[in-house]
Amino acid sequence: MTEPIVNDLTIQAATVNGSGSQTANLVLTRAIFHMGIPVAPKNVFPSNIEGLPTWYQLRITPEGHMARSDKVDILVAYNVATWREDLTTVRQGGVVIHEEAFSTADGRSDVTYYGVPFAKLAKSKIQSDTLRKQLANMIYVGVVAGVLGIPWEALEHGVRRQFLSKPKAVQVNLDAIKVGFDYWQDNFSKQDPYRLEPMTGVVEGKVLVEGNQAAALGALMGGVTVVAWYPITPSSSLCEYLIAYAERFRADPQNGVKRISVVQAEDELAAVGMAIGAGWAGARAMTSTSGPGISLMAEFSGLAYYAEVPVVIFDIQRIGPSTGLPTRTSQADLGFVYTLSHGDTKHMVLLPGTVEECYELARDAFDYADRFQTPVFVLSDLDLGMNLWMTPEFKYPEKSFDRGKVLTKDDLEKLAGEWARYRDVDGDGVTYRTLPGTDHPAAGYFTRGSGHDEMARYTEGADAYARNMDRLARKLETARHSLPAPIADENGASVGLIAFGSTHAAVVEARETLSAQGKSVDYMRVRALPLSDQVARFVSRHERVYVVEQNRDGQLYDLIRLALPPELVDRLRSIRHYNGQPIPAAAITEPLMQQEAVPA
Amino acid sequence: MSATLNHVGLPRDAYKGAATTLCAGCGHNSITNHMVKALYELGVEPHLLAKMSGIGCSSKTPAYFVETAHGFNGVHGRMPALTTGAHLANRQLIMLGVSGDGDTASIGLGQFMHMIRRNVDCTYIIEDNGTYGLTKGQFSATADLGSMQKKGAVNTFQPIDPCAVALALGCSFVARSFSGDGKQVVPLIKAAIAHRGTAILDIISPCVTFNDHDGSTKSYSWVKDHEESIADVSFIPFFEEVHVDYEPGTVRDVRLHDGSHIMLKKLGQDHDPTDRQAAIRVIEEARAEGHLVTGLLYVNTDMADFASTEHIPNRPLKDFGEEDLRLTRDDFARFMSEFA
Numbered sequence: 049m050t051e052p053i054v055n056d057l058t059i060q061a062a063t064v065n066g067s068g069s070q071t072a073n074l075v076l077t078r079a080i081f082h083m084g085i086p087v088a089p090k091n092v093f094p095s096n097i098e099g100l101p102t103w104y105q106l107r108i109t110p111e112g113h114m115a116r117s118d119k120v121d122i123l124v125a126y127n128v129a130t131w132r133e134d135l136t137t138v139r140q141g142g143v144v145i146h147e148e149a150f151s152t153a154d155g156r157s158d159v160t161y162y163g164v165p166f167a168k169l170a171k172s173k174i175q176s177d178t179l180r181k182q183l184a185n186m187i188y189v190g191v192v193a194g195v196l197g198i199p200w201e202a203l204e205h206g207v208r209r210q211f212l213s214k215p216k217a218v219q220v221n222l223d224a225i226k227v228g229f230d231y232w233q234d235n236f237s238k239q240d241p242y243r244l245e246p247m248t249g250v251v252e253g254k255v256l257v258e259g260n261q262a263a264a265l266g267a268l269m270g271g272v273t274v275v276a277w278y279p280i281t282p283s284s285s286l287c288e289y290l291i292a293y294a295e296r297f298r299a300d301p302q303n304g305v306k307r308i309s310v311v312q313a314e315d316e317l318a319a320v321g322m323a324i325g326a327g328w329a330g331a332r333a334m335t336s337t338s339g340p341g342i343s344l345m346a347e348f349s350g351l352a353y354y355a356e357v358p359v360v361i362f363d364i365q366r367i368g369p370s371t372g373l374p375t376r377t378s379q380a381d382l383g384f385v386y387t388l389s390h391g392d393t394k395h396m397v398l399l400p401g402t403v404e405e406c407y408e409l410a411r412d413a414f415d416y417a418d419r420f421q422t423p424v425f426v427l428s429d430l431d432l433g434m435n436l437w438m439t440p441e442f443k444y445p446e447k448s449f450d451r452g453k454v455l456t457k458d459d460l461e462k463l464a465g466e467w468a469r470y471r472d473v474d475g476d477g478v479t480y481r482t483l484p485g486t487d488h489p490a491a492g493y494f495t496r497g498s499g500h501d502e503m504a505r506y507t508e509g510a511d512a513y514a515r516n517m518d519r520l521a522r523k524l525e526t527a528r529h530s531l532p533a534p535i536a537d538e539n540g541a542s543v544g545l546i547a548f549g550s551t552h553a554a555v556v557e558a559r560e561t562l563s564a565q566g567k568s569v570d571y572m573r574v575r576a577l578p579l580s581d582q583v584a585r586f587v588s589r590h591e592r593v594y595v596v597e598q599n600r601d602g603q604l605y606d607l608i609r610l611a612l613p614p615e616l617v618d619r620l621r622s623i624r625h626y627n628g629q630p631i632p633a634a635a636i637t638e639p640l641m642q643q644e645a646v647p648a
Numbered sequence: 649m650s651a652t653l654n655h656v657g658l659p660r661d662a663y664k665g666a667a668t669t670l671c672a673g674c675g676h677n678s679i680t681n682h683m684v685k686a687l688y689e690l691g692v693e694p695h696l697l698a699k700m701s702g703i704g705c706s707s708k709t710p711a712y713f714v715e716t717a718h719g720f721n722g723v724h725g726r727m728p729a730l731t732t733g734a735h736l737a738n739r740q741l742i743m744l745g746v747s748g749d750g751d752t753a754s755i756g757l758g759q760f761m762h763m764i765r766r767n768v769d770c771t772y773i774i775e776d777n778g779t780y781g782l783t784k785g786q787f788s789a790t791a792d793l794g795s796m797q798k799k800g801a802v803n804t805f806q807p808i809d810p811c812a813v814a815l816a817l818g819c820s821f822v823a824r825s826f827s828g829d830g831k832q833v834v835p836l837i838k839a840a841i842a843h844r845g846t847a848i849l850d851i852i853s854p855c856v857t858f859n860d861h862d863g864s865t866k867s868y869s870w871v872k873d874h875e876e877s878i879a880d881v882s883f884i885p886f887f888e889e890v891h892v893d894y895e896p897g898t899v900r901d902v903r904l905h906d907g908s909h910i911m912l913k914k915l916g917q918d919h920d921p922t923d924r925q926a927a928i929r930v931i932e933e934a935r936a937e938g939h940l941v942t943g944l945l946y947v948n949t950d951m952a953d954f955a956s957t958e959h960i961p962n963r964p965l966k967d968f969g970e971e972d973l974r975l976t977r978d979d980f981a982r983f984m985s986e987f988a
Contacts, residue, residue, distance in 0.1 A: 212986065255987035265983075271973040273965035274736045276729075297975050299959075307968055309736045309958045313729070314762040321722070321729025321759075328720055328730070329698070330966030331737030351723050441984045444977055449970050483966065484718035485738050487695045494699075494711055496721040505666075506711070 050141070053241045055085050057121040059106040059192065062134045064127050066098030068182035071210060073104040075221070076189045077436065079198055079206030081256060084247040086112035088553075089436050090630055095281065095374040101130045111560070112250050114437060114553035116630040121242060122195070124188050125150060126166065135159075143240045145191055160240040164191055164231060173227045176220065183224040190228025194236070196244045200229070257439055259406040259432035263362060264289035265442070266410025267334055268297065271449050272360070274326035274333040275310040276319040278341060281374050282430035283364040286336045316341035320348045320361065324423075327352070327359040328495060330454070330483035332414045336362035339381055340371065342388065349423050350389025351497040353520075356470070356479070358417035358424075358452070362410070365429040367628045376628025377430035379549050380599035383606065385425050386577050392517060396527050397425045397577040401552035403437040405575070409532065411445060418452035420478060420527055429598070431630040432550040453480045457488045465490030469504040470516060477523030524578055531576035536586060538570040543644065544590035546583065548574045548604055550630065551596055557633035558640070567644065569594075574604065579611050587616050594640055596623045598631050655691040655887050663688045665712040670705055675827035675853030675868075676775045680712045682830050686837035687714060690885055698734055698741045702727040702756060705782055706748030706775035706853075725756025728763035731770050732954070738964035739955045742841060743770035750780050753789040753808040760810070764819040764846050766954040771840040771847045774810050775827070777855040778866035785858035796863025809935075814848040815928050815946055820953075821847035822927065822946040826871050827854065832942060835883035835910070839944065842885070844905040845953045852940065871940055878919045878930060878943040879912035902947055912944060921947050 059076070063069035070091065081087045088107040094100035107117045120137045125146035127134070138144055140158045148163035155161075170184035193203055203225055211217040263286050267275075277287040291310050298307045313319035319335045326333035337345065342363050352359050365381045367373040387394055396416060398409040409426055417424040455467060460482070467490065470479050482491040493504040501512040538544075547555045552573055562569055572586045587593050587608070595605040602622040609617050623639050625631040651659035663684045668677050687697070697717040699710035703724035710719045722730045727745050735743050752760050752774050763772070778791040785798055789808045796802050814822045821843045825833045833851060840847035852871050854860050860867045865874075879900070884890050886907035900912040902921060912921060920926055927946040934941035975983060 209988075255984060257987050261987075269974050269980075271968070271970060273968060273973065274733060276733065297979060298973070304959050305961050306959050307961065307965065307972055309960050309965065311732070311736070311958070314758055317726060318729040318732075318759055318762065321726045322733035322736070324722075325700075325720070325730035325733025325735075326737040326965075327733070329734035329737035329741065330964070331733075333733060333737065347723055348726065348729075355720075441987075444980050445974070482718075483738075484698045484734065484741055485696060485964065487693075489694070489716050491695060492714075492716040492718045494719040494721065497723055498721065 050241045052243055054243055054245050055108055055110045055247060057108050057242050058117040058119060059108070059122045059124065060120040060134070060137065061104045061124040061188065062127045062130050063102055063104070063185065065094050065096050065100045065102040067185060069102065069126065069185045070104065071182070072185035072189050073106065075186070075203070075206040075210045076192060077106055077206070078209045078256070079193070079202040080106070080108060080244060081251060081438070082202045082205045083198065083244060084251050085244060086110070086250050086438055087256070088114045088438065090116050090431070091435055092629065093375050101127050108244070110247065110250070112438060113557045113633070115557050116632045118632045118634055122192070124192065126185070126188060141241070143195065143242060145188065145195065162191070162195065162236055164228070169227055169231060174224060179220060183220060186221050186224035187228035190225040190230070191232050193225070194229050194232025195238070195240070196242060198244055251438065253440060254438050255441055256436045257403045258285070258434060258436055259400070259403045259428050260286040260364065260434060261289050262403040262406035262442070263410040263426065263428060263433070264293055266407040267360070267414070268293050269445055270411035270414035271332045272334050272414060273308050274323060274331045275308065276313045276322035276333070276335050277310070278313050278316045278319045278337065280338045280341050282366055282434045283336045283338045283341070283362065285434060286362060286364060316344040317348065320345040320359070323359045323361070324348055324352045324357050327417070328357045332418070334360040334362065336364065338364050338366045339368045342381060342385060346389045349395065350391065350393045352423045353389065353393045353395060355495050355497055356421040356481070357495070358421050360413040360417050360424050360426065362426045362428065364433040365427060373628045375430070377550070377630055378599060378626065378628065379429055379551065379597050380603065380626070381427065382599070383603040385427060386607070394524055394578070395423055395425055396420060396524070396531060397427055398532065399427050399548040399575050399577070400432065401549050401573050401575065403432065403439045404442060406432060407442045415450040416527070416531065419450050420523060421452060421481060422523070427549060429550050453478060455480050455482050455486070455491075457486055457491070460486070460488040460490050468502040469493045470500065470519070471502040472519050472522070476526040477519050477521070478526060528578045528580060534572050534574050534580050534582050534586070536570070536572040536582070538589070539568060541568045541570045542591045543567070544570040544572065544586060544593040545596055545636070546572050546574060546586070546593055546604070546608065547596040551598055554631045554633045554636055555596060558636035561633055561637050562640070567641070577607070579607060583608055584612050584616065587612060587619055591619065592621055593619055594621045594623050596636050598625050600624060600626045654688055656693055658688070658691070660684065660688045662694065662716070663714050665715040668712045669708065671857050673856040674705070675777060675855070676706055676709050678827040678830070679773070679775055679833065679851055679853055680709050682833040682837060683713045685830070686834045686841070689834070690838050690841060691887070692742055692841065696740060696742050698743050700727050700731045700734070700743060700745040702747050702751040704748040704751050704780070706746055707751060709775070710746050725751050725754070726759055727751065727756065728759035728768070732763060732766065732768050735768055735770060735955065736958070736960065737966045739769070739960065739962065740964055743768070744841070745770055745772045747772065747774050749774060749776040749778060749788040749790040752810055757808070761813065761817055764814055764817045764848070767820055767845045767951055769844050769846070769953040769955060771837070771849065773837070774848070774850045775853040776810070776850050776866070777853050777859055778864065779855050779859040781855050781858055792865040795865045796861070798858055798861055800863070809931065810848060810850045811945060812928065812931050815924060815931070818924070819848050819946070820845035820948045820951045823848070823944045824850045824852070824942045826852045826875055826940070826942055828868060828872065829875070829942065832877060832881055835881045836944065838883040838885065839881070839904065839908070839910045842904045842906050842908040843947065843949070845951055874938065874940045876934060876939045876941050877915055878941055878945070879915055881944055882911045884909040884911065902949070904949060910944060910947070921945065924948070
């Protein structure tokens, strides 16, 4: 046997959608994480309820790399439909744990096979007819545990954690895992180099959280009270988590009264409309959607921009155009969302790059929306939103809510009623508003999406229109300096990388790989639009800057080019990944090294 | 002589708005006047009123009454969504939506229906003239089959009757009236505001510029000749005593949530406004006979409204602060540890 490979491997489980395989995958993930070993799971699932192939990739590295790997070390082949194709994905010397009935004749000879009669075991060893299909997947967890040496205690923890709210399910699942575990012990001897050993030092203080869970918690901590949404993958789970968390943390146990309203609207137009109505009336309000929903929200987004109504809109991006690949990830809504709606509309966009930022920026988005009285978009994606990520525990907020410039009855009395809804008193483009229900005769004004003057009166006047549009531009300039600044990590390299959102994980790993090859690169991660001035300064400090993103057209690359002085434009390069799979580090290192090898 | 004050101490002038920019003689202007009268007599506090609208001639009118109240002129056909959201944020507000037949029966039909489905507590007035005025006279979806445009084009489609749609959906308050019939419109507006739930009030409101000609079924003369009121409506607000000086058996009395009463005096056949099937029948029969039936068609005071089914507090959600909305430090720490 070759040199052991410890805690550095990628497991890929190929199963059938709707069979309960995701539960088995999560139990395995939690068990390994419990051993102190960093895990990075990626679920590649179909737009389907039951029957289509689905894959779960569990990457394990001692360093804690979070990006997708493009190499499979251990294949768990449960799905005959994809068996032949799955077999080709395994790296040389890898392991194939497969249903015994799948033929390995004419298969690869450079891998280790462990054929297990999963179907027969399920039939003979699992007593419950109703649960057999679900529990059958657990058998593979036991086999993998046997192959890799996962201790029983870790498996117990994984099951208990997975069934936190269903303790009754713990024992039957453990029994099913035991079936696989025992089968391995009784029938195989170890033929491959892969093993897992308990670790310390990396996962302590860390938790496993999905981005949509983090965003839901962030919204709750940000004080959201009105949520209107329409189901769409990969955004739905954000609102579903919110519903569950609200039930737990916002309901009065005495009478069931809830300090939040979550409305499933009839479509995305109504969803964003309700959120805007609530924002206008003074509540912290939000909606969450994905590409097709964002398209429908264009009209209302323009109204909220022009009438200056606070609202938070989450876009958990998936692949487009149109329906696209509903269960695959993408960063291709950036340009569209930035100017969503007709006629010189421009928005504030927050770009979380980690699950911790999904929490923090979701929370702070409500402050920004109130402070700037405008829609604030939070752009996450399927990879960030629906996969589990290892993250430090989130911090409790120390800041109070910033409700922005809202005049109360007392304020109006002090001003003797002298105020104008759209007059720029402070010079920052942000004006004062009143909320409906304010008991003062000067409080009321008429909000409209048609042309208006400082007093909110209808006007088609050329000067009044231009003056208002200039002020809105000024407001965006104020925001440019207030929104989350880019995060830079520079060591004086001549080459820089710029990225945003979930691409971060692959960039972190790519930099380590490049560094090991003697090619150190600097990094700036953009966290908001409009772009900070720091981006141009970062470019000015580097000879070449690669903008890495997960869309076809280089949307961030384009935005940065537009923001740069002409003499810096030539320094920019573009690296794009857009096949729907989360970007692996190799998709950055390979094109970068290729381009660096050619003299500019 | 000083002006007469209503029961909250305001003169009628406090309910006026900006000067109208609609055509002279427009039915909508009459409705605006009825609105001023109804709101003044009801004693609605202007700061608690939220005037909501979509896009079109009708949707401009909230600027023409109660100038000191908040108003929101949103996007075409989407008044119900804005109204629903604003209501959830602050259920103390009196939500008053003004829409048109294009805004409601075409682009906004979906939102109209879903607002009814949820029974959002609001008054929804449709200023219904069967035509698109601002874009110069195209048919709307409420135009009757066979009715004509000013230049002679004939409508070849079945009309969508907002009242029939509302009844089919189980709307908790459905009424129809005519802008020229202030005696009926004013009490119906008051009753709609007093009602807790979605109150649909379809008011035929002639467009003098594009749809007031001989081939129209939404003209002043057609409506005057064909209107059939099912009952005389009067409204007694909760702050006034009920005096019944009608003959026994001639009046139906409907008590609303806030203690107000709608008194309906029989005219011709006896219509029971709590019988939804009867209301549908009345509309169908009138249509078959070529009449326009007006009055309170249906009211159901038992149906729970949206804020109640949502279990939100009476205190406006907008008023809650971080102490009410954030997890406590202990809850937060415990919750985070569950992700380990």
